[in-house]
Amino acid sequence: xxxxxxxxxxxxxCALGLWGAAAQADTITFWVNAPMVPNxxxxxxxxxxxxxAQTGHKVNLQAIPFQExxxxxxxxxxxxxxxDVMAIDNAWLAAYADAGVLADLTDRTxxxxxxxxxxxxxSGRFQGRLYALPWYTNNVALFVNNDMLKAAGFSAPPKxxxxxxxxxxxxxxxxxxxxxxxxxxxxxxxxQMTSFVxxxxxxxxDDAGQVRVGEPAVAETFQLFTDMYRVDKSIPxxxxxxxxxxxxxxxxxxxxxxMLISGDWTIGTIKRVxxxxxxxxxxxxxxxxxxxxxxxFNLAVNAKTKSPAxxxxxxxxxxxxxxEAMRKADRLxxxxxxxxxxxxxxxxxxxxxxxxxxxxxxxxxxxxxxxEVHSSILSPAWDASVRGLVTPxxxxxxxxxxxxxxxx
Amino acid sequence: MSSPLSPERKGRMPWSAVFETGRGERLYPYLMVLPAFIxxxxxxxxxxxxxxxxxxxxxxxxxxxxxxxxxxxTRNFERVWADPVFWTALRNTAWWEGANVVAQMLLGLMLAxxxxxxxxxxxxxxxxxxLPWVVPSVVAVLTWRWMYDPTVGIVNELLVxxxxxxxxxxxxxxxxxxxWAVTVESIWKxxxxxxLLLLAALQMxxxxxxxxxxxxxxxxxxxxxxxxxxxxxxxxxxALILTLILTVNNFNAIWLMTAGGPLNSSETLxxxxxxxxxxxxxxxxxxxxxxxxxxxxxxxTTVYLYLIRMREEA
Numbered sequence: 001x002x003x004x005x006x007x008x009x010x011x012x013x014c015a016l017g018l019w020g021a022a023a024q025a026d027t028i029t030f031w032v033n034a035p036m037v038p039n040x041x042x043x044x045x046x047x048x049x050x051x052x053a054q055t056g057h058k059v060n061l062q063a064i065p066f067q068e069x070x071x072x073x074x075x076x077x078x079x080x081x082x083x084d085v086m087a088i089d090n091a092w093l094a095a096y097a098d099a100g101v102l103a104d105l106t107d108r109t110x111x112x113x114x115x116x117x118x119x120x121x122x123s124g125r126f127q128g129r130l131y132a133l134p135w136y137t138n139n140v141a142l143f144v145n146n147d148m149l150k151a152a153g154f155s156a157p158p159k160x161x162x163x164x165x166x167x168x169x170x171x172x173x174x175x176x177x178x179x180x181x182x183x184x185x186x187x188x189x190x191x192q193m194t195s196f197v198x199x200x201x202x203x204x205x206d207d208a209g210q211v212r213v214g215e216p217a218v219a220e221t222f223q224l225f226t227d228m229y230r231v232d233k234s235i236p237x238x239x240x241x242x243x244x245x246x247x248x249x250x251x252x253x254x255x256x257x258x259m260l261i262s263g264d265w266t267i268g269t270i271k272r273v274x275x276x277x278x279x280x281x282x283x284x285x286x287x288x289x290x291x292x293x294x295x296x297f298n299l300a301v302n303a304k305t306k307s308p309a310x311x312x313x314x315x316x317x318x319x320x321x322x323x324e325a326m327r328k329a330d331r332l333x334x335x336x337x338x339x340x341x342x343x344x345x346x347x348x349x350x351x352x353x354x355x356x357x358x359x360x361x362x363x364x365x366x367x368x369x370x371x372e373v374h375s376s377i378l379s380p381a382w383d384a385s386v387r388g389l390v391t392p393x394x395x396x397x398x399x400x401x402x403x404x405x406x407x408x
Numbered sequence: 409m410s411s412p413l414s415p416e417r418k419g420r421m422p423w424s425a426v427f428e429t430g431r432g433e434r435l436y437p438y439l440m441v442l443p444a445f446i447x448x449x450x451x452x453x454x455x456x457x458x459x460x461x462x463x464x465x466x467x468x469x470x471x472x473x474x475x476x477x478x479x480x481x482t483r484n485f486e487r488v489w490a491d492p493v494f495w496t497a498l499r500n501t502a503w504w505e506g507a508n509v510v511a512q513m514l515l516g517l518m519l520a521x522x523x524x525x526x527x528x529x530x531x532x533x534x535x536x537x538x539l540p541w542v543v544p545s546v547v548a549v550l551t552w553r554w555m556y557d558p559t560v561g562i563v564n565e566l567l568v569x570x571x572x573x574x575x576x577x578x579x580x581x582x583x584x585x586x587x588w589a590v591t592v593e594s595i596w597k598x599x600x601x602x603x604l605l606l607l608a609a610l611q612m613x614x615x616x617x618x619x620x621x622x623x624x625x626x627x628x629x630x631x632x633x634x635x636x637x638x639x640x641x642x643x644x645x646x647a648l649i650l651t652l653i654l655t656v657n658n659f660n661a662i663w664l665m666t667a668g669g670p671l672n673s674s675e676t677l678x679x680x681x682x683x684x685x686x687x688x689x690x691x692x693x694x695x696x697x698x699x700x701x702x703x704x705x706x707x708x709t710t711v712y713l714y715l716i717r718m719r720e721e722a
Binding site: 070071074077078080095096098099100101177185186236237238240241243250251254256303368369371372375376379380383384387389 | 468469470472473474556557558559560576578580581582583666667669670671672683686687688689691
């Protein structure tokens, strides 16, 4: 029956045009998230041509829409097929590594591992082994509407949690339709709060695999944002409904919310939708310690690849060349040389705050069921807390026991 | 029996002549349907059987890639039943089905009766009413999502202006209204199809029947209940069954508007199966739930096919 099921998934993979990808040893099939190749002039094409010229291997580059990528990888890899090399969101990595569909790159990358920024590199690890190298990284910072900040009576963005809440409250006072912070529902809200949990000295699931979601540091973070919505009314009602980044951004783009916790992917949207918005990007208001959640994509190799050069492509694209290539692509390289003062100075002004706080970047917990924990346990906990259906303490304690039960 | 063709003619026969006599002639019709048969087996029967079998296996990305898929009997079904979200989804599905079917049938009938009369600008009205049906479902759903927006949505603006609401309300973000809000979109989208089916049936009622009823003094509700509805009962039943099937399969509306939330308040069996499959990466549980849905749909489709046969015989 296993064969039958595998054949079924292969049939599905065929229907999606995914089969046969890993079959030709002389051609490396490479799946990327479509935003990395928005047009024919995308810097990635130059990188691929350089790799082909240097190694003599061919690369078959396939762009997959971001929303489809996870599902397609699931279908293809589950059917024993899929690409030789794949771009993979660092939040998904543990699940695929646990399933055994990714090649273990630990030995192959031992000599170069120290050349990557520690936070992004950690996002490629699962149970002590390295399954992917960081291709580009991002983290979250605070976007501030300069006009609203000034109108609220502040000369500088908030530097700590107390100021953060005070600024948000003052912005709420600017008008009936003015708010302090644009925030998302469910998993978007949880993502936005994750950095604050760490800043507050908390953990979700620590490196030893202990579930710590129920601890006071997490509850206090939930309490802060719940109070900002329910008590201060400084977060608009989109916190109950926003289920895409566009919806999360909307109040900030429309100058109805003065602050937004987000990453560099927001910049393109602002340029496109609100090019005249007067805003700054600053480090997150500090808690007990510096922390910002790391996003971005890693490059991994299919465990069933027949291409001996697949890992070479990963090393080539994530190596020192990535600093310049990612700068051209409006992304941040995860290579260590990208953090030098000289490299940061070359970045566009809007990207610099993200790179300057890269050292405080932390990857999300490396557990196989993270996607489920995020979507089906932490998201409902936040949704219940922000609606006042349960106290923040009760929400996180229930979530902690659910996660612990799942991890057993 | 000797061939009617002369040896000379046989020598000049095309290769296809082998299908004109004997065994070739008997095989011929089977060969003609063979490609379609293979196609249906490959893209319908095989996936369905495989899906049902998967419901009885420990089938996750992990077990699949490691070759550790095992038969686990009914454990997936037991896990599904033990999941409290399943019972919420079941209740929501029943509500979702009931509300959609009742509203679409009633509204569809009302619109069909209205358009069956010689009203002014009938063709314009007909085109306007059909518009929701021809709009791609994703476009419709996303449009409604923005219309419901709790800060700038036009639905809120209208309800505030007419005095129904004092302030804007997060229809999709409230556990008490999310399923209602999605249902309204689904009714808006599905009603024109029902109207179209019923209008076609109304136009098939012989004029003599209506005239005879009028001469016997049947008007208004009596005419509707004792003459019109009995005449279109078969089309009505078919429309009802089709609405049931289309509603249970209407994944787009719920997933794109609320993703089953908030707090599972609009979770249906379909969205839950998707969640099992692509969030938990547990194809076994997803298949078990899909099998339950499949059984329900087979039962409903059987009734549909029976009604179609009745209509043809009539």
